[in-house]
Amino acid sequence: MKVKVISVLEDNYMYLVIEESTRDAVAVDAAVPKRLLEIIRKEDVVLRAVLTTHHHWDHARGNEELARLCPGLRVYGADERIGALTHKVTHDQELTFGAIRVRCLFTPCHTSGHMCYFMWEDGSPDAPALFSGDTLFVGGCGRFFEGTAEQMYTNLTQVLGTLPKETKVFCGHECTVRNLKFALKVEPENEIVKKKLAWAKGGALAEVHRQDGPGGGVEDPPRREG
Numbered sequence: 001m002k003v004k005v006i007s008v009l010e011d012n013y014m015y016l017v018i019e020e021s022t023r024d025a026v027a028v029d030a031a032v033p034k035r036l037l038e039i040i041r042k043e044d045v046v047l048r049a050v051l052t053t054h055h056h057w058d059h060a061r062g063n064e065e066l067a068r069l070c071p072g073l074r075v076y077g078a079d080e081r082i083g084a085l086t087h088k089v090t091h092d093q094e095l096t097f098g099a100i101r102v103r104c105l106f107t108p109c110h111t112s113g114h115m116c117y118f119m120w121e122d123g124s125p126d127a128p129a130l131f132s133g134d135t136l137f138v139g140g141c142g143r144f145f146e147g148t149a150e151q152m153y154t155n156l157t158q159v160l161g162t163l164p165k166e167t168k169v170f171c172g173h174e175c176t177v178r179n180l181k182f183a184l185k186v187e188p189e190n191e192i193v194k195k196k197l198a199w200a201k202g203g204a205l206a207e208v209h210r211q212d213g214p215g216g217g218v219e220d221p222p223r224r225e226g
Helices: 033-043 063-069 149-159 176-186 191-201
Strands: 002-008 012-019 024-028 046-051 074-077 094-097 100-106 115-121 129-133 168-171
Touching: 002 033, 002 168, 012 033, 012 168, 024 033, 033 046, 033 063, 046 063, 063 074, 176 191
Parallel strands: 024 046, 046 074, 129 168
Antiparallel strands: 002 012, 012 024, 094 100, 100 115, 115 129
């Protein structure tokens, strides 16, 4: 399983997950179809499905165009407001794309229909991957537009917090420096936050999003703040 990280819009990430034996691919939060299709052509893969974490335009606005350009494309999500939705998924539902396995993890709060996607390949030495949308970021979490703090706490501690420790997190936005600056204001003596902020400012952000294995990595340099 190879993950291509594609930096789009002001600070968004969308992702292309490639099943290397079949050259089939799944996109996550396909906000900019033109850019996604460029990567698909470059990688010489076939897009089979789109996984959408939530209905906001900066994560889902490309679905209709992709569905028009790619006949038979499957679009998965948990919210009827997601454009071009063909398959509505539920918590703990599992999907299979070739050797790639996906578990859908319902995390309502940022929106009432937010879904994260946990991916792995059976028998692969690669670490599993979590596509966390706007629920979990590096150093923070998403805004509570349609939910409560109690819901977000449950999402972070009981749903996502119980995943394997080796899981790589692929979030929906690059806001690491901003999050850590805020954390340092709240806890100015926190040495862990200080080290993490220095790490983020030092150009290590791409490594957070880099999947091990040949060809993984960032298509465009992540945008940094600060």
